[in-house]
Every structure is written in C-alpha cells, then in structure tokens.
Amino acid sequence: MMKSPLRWSLLCLLVVLTACGAKPDNNIVLPQTDSRDVRYLRLDNDLQVVLISDPSIDKAAAALDINVGSRHDPRDRQGLAHFLEHMLFLGTEKYPDAGEYQSFISSHGGSHNAYTSFEHTNYFFDIGAAHLDEALDRFAQFFSAPLFNAEFVGREVNAVNSEYQARIQNDYRRALDVFKELANSDHPFTKFTVGNLSTLLGGRGEEALRQDLLDFYEDHYSANRMGLVVIGRENLDELQAMVVDRFSEIENRKLSDSEIKVPLVEETPLRFELKPRREMRELSVSFELPDVRAQYHKKPLNYLGHLLGHEGEGSLLYVLKKNGWAEGLRAGAGFQYHGGSVFNISIELTPAGMAAVDTVTDMVFEAIALIQSEGVAQWRFQELTDIARLQFDFRTRPSEIHEVSQLANNLHYFSPSDLIRGDYAMTDFDPDLIQDLVNAMTPDKAIIAITRPELEGEKTSELYNVSYKVTPPTAAELERWKVRAGVAGLALPKPNPFIASDLSIKSGEGSEVPRQVVSTGRIGVWHMLDKRFSLPKGNLNVLIRSPSASSDATRQAAAELWVRMVRDELNAFAYSAQLAGLDYSLQARWDGIGLELRGFNDKQGMLLDSLASRLANPEWDEVRFLRVKMDYIRDLENQRHADPYRYLSSALSQQLQRFRFTTEQRLQAVQSLGMKEVKAYSREVMSATQLYLMAHGNYSESDARQFARVAADFLLGDRVPDAQPEQVRRIPEGNFGESYSLEHNDSALLWYLQAPNPGHRARIVMGIAGQMIGPAFFNELRTRDQLGYVVYGGAYPVREVPALYFVVQSPVTDTADLQKRFRAFLDNWQESGIDEQTYERNRKALRVKLLEQPRNLWEAGDQFWRDLMDGYTSFNSREQLVDVLDQMGFDTWKRELLAILEEDSRRSLWLQAGGARGEKNLGVQKLDGPGQVGRKRQFFLYEHPPLKH
Structure with missing residues (x-):
C-alpha cells in the first residue's frame, strides 16, 4: 500500500531526528534460524541499547541492566542496592502513584520483576x-525521575526484611553466610x-536512610x-523512536568501576564445616582464579567444568557412585566478578560418602x-566447539522477558556483534591458558566446605544462625593431597557419540496440529511435522498408561523408586546425549x-531404544536400590523444610486431586519397600498398559510409527488396563481446611475458593476475576499492609474446575489475622474493585494470554501434549475458551462471579x-470429616482420550 506523501515525510523526519541521538550498528550475529531484525545503539548519554523487531510476538518486553550491585553498598548500609531496587518501583514524577506501574503491566497481560546481585541490578x-x-514511557521514568517517596521508606525496609526472613532457612544462603564470615573482610563479597x-x-531512622538512598x-x-x-x-525505526528520547534523559555521570584486587580468602587452604537445615x-x-570473562571465545572454565563435571563412564561421579558415596556432582565457574572468579566442585554425598569424606576429597584432587x-x-x-555451534545455530529462543x-x-x-553468540562462542583453543588455570587448582589453594546435619559447631553465623566450625587441614593431610596415587577406573571422557550429524529438515507438508496416525485401542500415535519452527529437533512424548501405577501411596512410592533406579542406571549413558542437546525425562505419574x-532428532531413536529397554528390564542391583531409596527418603524428608508457601501450594494439589498422596503417606510407604517388592510392582504395572505417543517436530510419519514400534516392543503389556x-x-x-507443622518461623495461609460447577464458562468468569484480583491483592497486603514478601493471588484452574486462590507468607502476623x-x-x-472499564481492560489482557503463541518448538509441543492429555483431541482448548470470553459481557460476568463469591455458599x-x-x-472442617462422605458427589471425573475412534 502506498504511503501518503505527508506521512512518509514525517516518518523520514522522525528517523533522522532519532538517529541524531544514537549511533546505530546492525552487525549483531544471529543464529541461522533467527530471522528477526536487530539493531545496536549507543545513545549520546552512552547508554547501550539493543532493539529487536519481531512482528510475530504476542508479548513485547524490555530490560535494563545496571552494572551496580551489592559490592557498591556502603559498609554501614548493607543491602542498600537491593533496597533501591524495591523503592524504584514506587512512583516517578510523571507517574507518582506507587501501584500504577504494576497495575498497568498486569492489566495489559504482562508481568514484571527485578533482581540485585553482586555487580548487577536488572x-x-x-x-x-x-x-x-506506554509501558516504556513508565519504565524509562524509573531511571531518570524516580520519587523515592519518604512515605514508603519504612514499608519497603519491612519488605526487604520480610524477604530476608522468608529465606532465612534456605541452605544455599546459609552456606553463603558462613563463607562470608570466613572470607577476607576487605573484599566487598x-x-x-x-x-x-x-x-x-x-x-539512624528513615530520613537518614532515604538520604543515603538518594546519594x-x-x-x-x-x-x-x-x-x-x-x-x-x-x-526498528519505530522502536528506536520509542527509546531514544525517553532513555536519553538518563544522566551520564561517567562512572566506572575499579577492579577488585584483594584476595577473596586471605589464607588457604581453608576448610570449614556447617550444619544444614535439610537432610x-x-x-x-573451590579455587579462587582470575576473571577470564573477557576471553569468552576461549571459555577455559567451561572446558574444565566439562571434564570435572562429566557424568559418563570413568568420570569422578561415576567412580563415586560405584562406591556408593555420591548422588550427584556439579563443577564449573560460580561466583565471577571484576577481578576474579571462583571455580567450584560440589558433590552430593550419601551417608557412606560422608563417612569417607577424606577419601572423596583425595579423589577430587586425583x-x-x-x-x-x-x-x-x-x-x-x-x-565442545561443535556442540556450542549447534546450540547457537539452532538456538531455542527463550520467552521475551527472559531473553x-x-x-x-x-x-x-560481550562485543555488540556477539550479544547473542557470546554465550555460545567457544572458538579459540588456548591450551596454555587452560593449563595455567588447572595448574592453579592445587591443594594448598583449596577452599573446602563440608555440609552435614550431624555437625555440632563451635560458632554461629550472625545473619542466618548457622552452626559451623573451622577445621584447618593438618600438615599430613595437605601432604597426602599432593601425592598422586591414582584412582582405579577414573578416566577422562570418551568421544561423544550423540552429536547430531544429520541436520536436514524433513520433506513433506506440515500441519497446524498433530493428527492421529495409529489407532488400535492399545496404541495411539499422533504425528505433526512442524514447519513453523523448521528445526532439526523434535518433541517425543510417551505415556505408558497403567491405572495401577499409583492407586495407593505404596504403589506411588514403588513407582518412584522404579523410575529412579532406571534414571540412575542410564545416567552415565544418557549424559553424553544431554551434552549434545538430546535430553530426556522419565517420571512416575x-x-x-x-x-x-x-532435542536434535538425529539420534533420538538410539536413546529411545535404551530408555524403553531399561525401563522394561532394569538392572536390579541391590547396592543401587539402597542408594536410590535413601535418596528418595531424603527428598521426602526435606520437603518439610520447604518455604511454607511452596509447601502449601504442593499440599493444595494433593488435597484436590485423587491419587496424589501426601509427603507423610509416601514417606511411611517407602520405608517398608524392598527391591523385591518394587520389582514385582514394576512387572504388575507393565502387564496391563496402553501407549499414548506424540511425535512433534522434525519427524516424518514413518518416524512416528517406528518410535511406536520400539516403544511397543518393550512397553506394551499383555492386557488392556481398566479405565x-x-x-x-x-x-x-462451607469452610474446610488442613494445618501443617513446618520447621519455619513464618506463618503462611492459602485460601482456595472453588466455583460450584466446572466448564469453560466458569473458567472464564474466574479467569477474568483472577486477572483483576492479583495486582490489587498484592498492592493491599504486600505494598500497603506489609504482611510479608510472598503475597499473590489469582485464578487456579485444575482441569476444567476453576477457582481463585490467595497466598501470603508472613513474618509479622498469624494465620487467623491473615484469614x-x-x-x-x-x-x-466486590464492593469497590469491580467496574466495567477495569473489567474490559483485564478481559483483553486475558484474551492476549490465552491466544499467546508458543515461542519455540518446546512450548508448542508442551501445549499439544497437555491438550491431548486433557482430552482436547482437536488441540483447540484455548480457542474454545476465547470463544466463551468473546461472548461474555460485563453484566453477565459480574452476576455470575458474585453468585460464586456469595459468602453463604462459598x-x-x-x-x-x-x-x-x-x-x-x-x-474449618477436614474435607473427609464426619457427615461429608456421600453428602454430594465428591469428585469431578475426567477420562483419558480414547485411543480408537
């Protein structure tokens, strides 16, 4: 369509004017599958800007990262950078209302957040x-004209303190607290x-704090x-016009950071022990090393992390597992800063491994x-270069907000051209640099932390009350660590057989949704050749349906042990596949x-064959079984130490859905299970199964049928299972409920408010209400009343059963007050928050969310599989909801909502x-209390989709 001369001349003038405030550069390297337009700018005030134009997106997004964090806090105002992050959201000169930004973002289908780290606020x-x-107009004001209103100082200090209290039992933060007490006090870390x-x-009072905040x-x-x-x-020109004037107003104070030159730890080797909250x-x-981030094309720490963190045959973890000493291992660069880095090797030990911790330490140095x-x-x-190149060329694009x-x-x-490629760039092999770094990882430079629940410490950390003690290695230990005796079976990784070589895109006509290509009553196969994303990758989902899998807590615990046994057995084999971009999950449902x-579809058949055969015929090894069982018991016991709001959210699922058993029920059941019982259980499950299989991505129909044949050979039972x-x-x-005793000081309350009838109509009624309620609930109970750091509310559908829910975790009040x-x-x-204008804005926001298109192949596959499992064999669940949404007017919505929320019938x-x-x-009453059973139908029922039409 031809533009009018006046409109075209104005557009040209706009581009010229905005270009005056920026220096553009369009040389950012993109993955070969990324067709977006990208531009790099440096504004006149020296602000770096990247603009990405993508006409296909449903959600726009923006982020501003400041190279300022907790290292810059004054010693007498620790936490000030984090406090500033909180205060920045509470009003600007142009938009003074403290809740306006959040309300605007939420009511237009969005979300927002921020974080503060050692050197960054994002x-x-x-x-x-x-x-x-409109969102950018609000966002830009934070960095040019924030108010930092005095009236909010006290409230946000309480919010920061609530955040600290909410995480005070987090074992990662507790370990960090101890290390900070032992590190060099001159280091800002x-x-x-x-x-x-x-x-x-x-x-010193709120006024003095505000002044320090302004400073x-x-x-x-x-x-x-x-x-x-x-x-x-x-x-790009329109995006540039949105950005340049607004963000050019940010003042350039021409600040720079100096390199941190003091050592993180003054004297090494350092060894200390600490007591965790969890089991x-x-x-x-760990080792303190130089900061090598500027040499990102070489990635020497990635190379070392790959070798030390490998999980294949011959690896450190493999050998430790064979001895029954370890469950997991992580290795790589952790804390990195301007002036240094910390390379860390962390090993999750079994009780036997802890008893042999001195030998395990020796093996690390070996x-x-x-x-x-x-x-x-x-x-x-x-x-590693080849793997990184494949990961970049066929990058799975994250959500806009994460990107x-x-x-x-x-x-x-990274340089502007490497903005996206930098995380994957691994092109320059520098053996001398790698050798220098690994040579610096010597026993006399080690920082050794041992975490064990049996510890009786000699000291207590100030902030998180962690019991710990320092146990310097003796001269004899240090000398032993330096002597190399070798470890039987320890070897460097072999070549990776799973690196994709066939990257061709399957020929044939793609489809919009999966279609069923096998329908026997025993096996159902759905196939979709995806041409939208057109990647040499695919999602393969299989459900081995067997109703006896978890009909009681004992069976559910047995299923979990069986699956964990298989995962553990396959770990050394499948690890190379995961490195090469071919991942898998195996879960008891x-x-x-x-x-x-x-992942890459090239070698998926080889991995499926191994997974299916091992699931059907595991290696029933008693040593492995005992280690896996103890690990499962520990995981269940540690759920008691979860943050209260997380625990209640998990408990809600168990309360609402039958065949979801509580932590206590599963813990009691697993105690009595031996390998013999689990083996018998697995055979029972596999004797009566149906297979649901979906192949979505770069697959032909014959690929899907071949996958089904492989799965059926191993996983199809002799009988059709009962429905x-x-x-x-x-x-x-009425009011029903449950109480949970957790090891946490904060109180927490969850209110679940269910609609009386399921279905699309009720889901839309509650969905719009949840969209409206969330920001208002947060603003009132979190921002205004300061009841806690964790405050949220919204819609909570389970299958077709809609509801609202509200959650607060509070360090300042009890659950009766919260109620x-x-x-x-x-x-x-209900009296003052419901009006037609707000309704209409949030109705549109919900519509945007429902029609939001998948950003990548994985999201698309997840949507299709979820629809199939929910019985939407036409794969149109969201479209059905939107049809109802589009026909619902304000008066109808309000009438139906208020009927649901009527106090006497809640x-x-x-x-x-x-x-x-x-x-x-x-x-409250317990749900299964006297008089409840049989009064009304207790459950809404949802059948699996039929396999044969």
Whole structure:
C-alpha cells in the first residue's frame, strides 16, 4: 500500500531526528534460524541499547541492566542496592502513584520483576505487544525521575526484611553466610546482599536512610553503566523512536568501576564445616582464579567444568557412585566478578560418602591431577566447539522477558556483534591458558566446605544462625593431597557419540496440529511435522498408561523408586546425549509412567531404544536400590523444610486431586519397600498398559510409527488396563481446611475458593476475576499492609474446575489475622474493585494470554501434549475458551462471579502453616470429616482420550 506523501515525510523526519541521538550498528550475529531484525545503539548519554523487531510476538518486553550491585553498598548500609531496587518501583514524577506501574503491566497481560546481585541490578517486564510504547514511557521514568517517596521508606525496609526472613532457612544462603564470615573482610563479597532492618536502618531512622538512598542513586546510577534491550512488534525505526528520547534523559555521570584486587580468602587452604537445615551432605572444593570473562571465545572454565563435571563412564561421579558415596556432582565457574572468579566442585554425598569424606576429597584432587597431566587436548575442545555451534545455530529462543533480561546483562561483557553468540562462542583453543588455570587448582589453594546435619559447631553465623566450625587441614593431610596415587577406573571422557550429524529438515507438508496416525485401542500415535519452527529437533512424548501405577501411596512410592533406579542406571549413558542437546525425562505419574525426549532428532531413536529397554528390564542391583531409596527418603524428608508457601501450594494439589498422596503417606510407604517388592510392582504395572505417543517436530510419519514400534516392543503389556478417570475433588459449601507443622518461623495461609460447577464458562468468569484480583491483592497486603514478601493471588484452574486462590507468607502476623484480611479484601473488592472499564481492560489482557503463541518448538509441543492429555483431541482448548470470553459481557460476568463469591455458599479450602505463632483456629472442617462422605458427589471425573475412534 502506498504511503501518503505527508506521512512518509514525517516518518523520514522522525528517523533522522532519532538517529541524531544514537549511533546505530546492525552487525549483531544471529543464529541461522533467527530471522528477526536487530539493531545496536549507543545513545549520546552512552547508554547501550539493543532493539529487536519481531512482528510475530504476542508479548513485547524490555530490560535494563545496571552494572551496580551489592559490592557498591556502603559498609554501614548493607543491602542498600537491593533496597533501591524495591523503592524504584514506587512512583516517578510523571507517574507518582506507587501501584500504577504494576497495575498497568498486569492489566495489559504482562508481568514484571527485578533482581540485585553482586555487580548487577536488572529490571525487566513483558506486556501485550500493543502496549509497549506506554509501558516504556513508565519504565524509562524509573531511571531518570524516580520519587523515592519518604512515605514508603519504612514499608519497603519491612519488605526487604520480610524477604530476608522468608529465606532465612534456605541452605544455599546459609552456606553463603558462613563463607562470608570466613572470607577476607576487605573484599566487598563479604557484604550482606539482601539487607534487613538492622543493616539498613541501624537505629539512624528513615530520613537518614532515604538520604543515603538518594546519594547512592546519584553516585552509582549512570547511563554509561546501563544496558537496555527492547523486543517489540514494531520495526526498528519505530522502536528506536520509542527509546531514544525517553532513555536519553538518563544522566551520564561517567562512572566506572575499579577492579577488585584483594584476595577473596586471605589464607588457604581453608576448610570449614556447617550444619544444614535439610537432610543433606555435601563436599565443596573451590579455587579462587582470575576473571577470564573477557576471553569468552576461549571459555577455559567451561572446558574444565566439562571434564570435572562429566557424568559418563570413568568420570569422578561415576567412580563415586560405584562406591556408593555420591548422588550427584556439579563443577564449573560460580561466583565471577571484576577481578576474579571462583571455580567450584560440589558433590552430593550419601551417608557412606560422608563417612569417607577424606577419601572423596583425595579423589577430587586425583581428578584435577588427571586433567593437569593429560586433559588439555585439541579434540576435546573441538567437540565442545561443535556442540556450542549447534546450540547457537539452532538456538531455542527463550520467552521475551527472559531473553531481554539476559541480553541486557550480556551488554556489559560481550562485543555488540556477539550479544547473542557470546554465550555460545567457544572458538579459540588456548591450551596454555587452560593449563595455567588447572595448574592453579592445587591443594594448598583449596577452599573446602563440608555440609552435614550431624555437625555440632563451635560458632554461629550472625545473619542466618548457622552452626559451623573451622577445621584447618593438618600438615599430613595437605601432604597426602599432593601425592598422586591414582584412582582405579577414573578416566577422562570418551568421544561423544550423540552429536547430531544429520541436520536436514524433513520433506513433506506440515500441519497446524498433530493428527492421529495409529489407532488400535492399545496404541495411539499422533504425528505433526512442524514447519513453523523448521528445526532439526523434535518433541517425543510417551505415556505408558497403567491405572495401577499409583492407586495407593505404596504403589506411588514403588513407582518412584522404579523410575529412579532406571534414571540412575542410564545416567552415565544418557549424559553424553544431554551434552549434545538430546535430553530426556522419565517420571512416575498418577496414571502411569511418562517419558519425554526432546532435542536434535538425529539420534533420538538410539536413546529411545535404551530408555524403553531399561525401563522394561532394569538392572536390579541391590547396592543401587539402597542408594536410590535413601535418596528418595531424603527428598521426602526435606520437603518439610520447604518455604511454607511452596509447601502449601504442593499440599493444595494433593488435597484436590485423587491419587496424589501426601509427603507423610509416601514417606511411611517407602520405608517398608524392598527391591523385591518394587520389582514385582514394576512387572504388575507393565502387564496391563496402553501407549499414548506424540511425535512433534522434525519427524516424518514413518518416524512416528517406528518410535511406536520400539516403544511397543518393550512397553506394551499383555492386557488392556481398566479405565481410571482423573478425579478432581469437589469442595462442598462451607469452610474446610488442613494445618501443617513446618520447621519455619513464618506463618503462611492459602485460601482456595472453588466455583460450584466446572466448564469453560466458569473458567472464564474466574479467569477474568483472577486477572483483576492479583495486582490489587498484592498492592493491599504486600505494598500497603506489609504482611510479608510472598503475597499473590489469582485464578487456579485444575482441569476444567476453576477457582481463585490467595497466598501470603508472613513474618509479622498469624494465620487467623491473615484469614480476616483475606476475607476483608475480597469483600471490599466486590464492593469497590469491580467496574466495567477495569473489567474490559483485564478481559483483553486475558484474551492476549490465552491466544499467546508458543515461542519455540518446546512450548508448542508442551501445549499439544497437555491438550491431548486433557482430552482436547482437536488441540483447540484455548480457542474454545476465547470463544466463551468473546461472548461474555460485563453484566453477565459480574452476576455470575458474585453468585460464586456469595459468602453463604462459598466453597473454601484453607491451608495453614502456623510457624512460630502456632496453628490457629480458622473455623474449618477436614474435607473427609464426619457427615461429608456421600453428602454430594465428591469428585469431578475426567477420562483419558480414547485411543480408537
């Protein structure tokens, strides 16, 4: 269509004017499958900007990363950078309302967040693509004209303190707390990143804190230390016009950072032990190394992490597992900063491994010595180069909000052309650099941390109350670590057989949705050749349906042990496949066993054959079984140490869905299970099965049929299993609930409010309400009332059963008070929070969410498989919901919602964890209490999709 002369001339003038405020560069290297338009700019104020134009997206997104973090906190205001992150959201000169930004983002189908780390503060959001311009107008104001209103200082200090309290039992933070006490006090790493009432206020008052906050903002927030990334539907010139004027207003104070030159640890070797909250045992061996991030084309620490963290035959983990000493191992660069880095080897030990921790430590140094002597090889580096190249060329694009956040951070480390490629660039083999780094990993430079629950420490850390003690290695131990005696079976990795070589795209006509190509009553196969993403990759999903898989807690525990046995047996074999971009998952489900393969399709058949054969015929090894059983028991026991709000969310699923058994039920069941019982159980399950298989991606129909033949050879039983529908509990009218005793000081309350009838109509009614309620609930109970860091609410559908739910974890009040506030909020919202304008805005936002297209092949596959498992064999669940949404007017919605929320007929489930304040009387009954059984139909039933039409 021809543009009018006036419009065309104005557009040309706009481009010329905006270009005056920026220096463009369009040379960013993209993956071969990425057709988006990308532009790099450096504004006149020295702010780096990347613009990405993608007309196909449903969500636009933006992120701004500032090279400022907790290292810059004043010693007497630790947590100040994090506190600033909180305060920045609470109003600007142009948009002074503290809740306006969140409300705008949420009501237009988006989300937002931020994080503070040692050297970075990162702010990001996504939103319905049509509203990017308005969102950027609000976002830019944070960095040019924030208010930092005095009235919010006290509230946000409490919010930061609540965040600290909510994570005070997190074992990662607890271990970090101990290490910071032992590290060099002159190193900024030792500062407290999160902050609390003591470190932020320190008895000096809110006015003084606000002044220090303003000073910190002036001293550290500068355009030349910022990177901005924006993804939108608009073309690059239009995106540039949105950005240049707004973000050019950010002041360039021409700030720079100095390199940290003091050592992280003054004297090594350092060894210390600490007591965790959870049932866990871990050995960590770390080394302080130079900062090599600028040499990202060489990636020497990635190379070393690959060799030490390998899990294949001959690896350190493989040998430790054979001895029954370890469950897992991680190796690689952890903490990296301007001036240094820490390379870490962490081993998850069994009780037997902890008893042999001195020998395990010796083996770590043996593995390092093996690399020092023969591990630096060109062919090994080239193998990683080939894998990285494939990962980049066929990159799985993340969600927009995650992509902008990561790329904004990358702007500080990679050249503009390598903004996306930098994470994958591994092209320059530098054997001398690798050798120098591994040679520096000597016993006398080691930092050794031992985590064990049996410890009785001599000291207690100040911030997280961790019991610990320092146990310096003796001269004899140090000498032993230096002597190399060799370890039987320890070897460097062999060549990887799973690296894809056939990257061709299958010929043939693609389809919009999967279609069933096999329908026998025993086996159902769905196939879709995906031409939208057109990648040499695919999703292969298999459900081995057997209703006896988890009809009681004992069977569910046995299923979990069986599956874990198989995963453990296959780990050494499948690890190379995972490295090469071919991953799998094997899970025990309520209705059988779920198997998924995803990644490059070239070698999937080889992996499927191994998985299916091992699942049908595991190696029933008693030593492996006992180790796997102890690991499962430990995982169940550790669920008691989960954050209360997470525990309650998991408990809600168990309360609502039949054949989901509680942690306590499964823990009791697993104790009595031996290998003989689990083996018999697996044979029973496999005797009566049906197979559901979906091949979506770069597969021909003959590929899908061949996959089905392989699966059937191993996994199809002799009999057709009995029908067993999924059952979702129907909550009766009234107040029901459950209390949980957890080892956490915070109280937590979850309110689940179910609609009386299932179906699309009720789901839309509750979905719009949830869209509206979420921001209002957060603003009132979190921002205004400061009840806790964890506050959220919204819609909670389970299959076709809709509901609303509200959750708060609080360090300042009990569950009875929370219940009053939940009810008061909902009553007030019904009276004053419902109006047609707000309804219409949130109705449109929900429509955007429902019609949001998958961003990558994996999201598309997940949607198709979820639809199939939910019985939508036409794969149109979202379209059906949108049809109902489009026909629902405000008056109808309001009438039907208020009928559901009528106080006298509410169907409420209250789940509480009392914390230090104890369990409170919430006036509830247990769901299965007297008089409930048989009063009404207790469950909504959902059948599996038929395999034969």
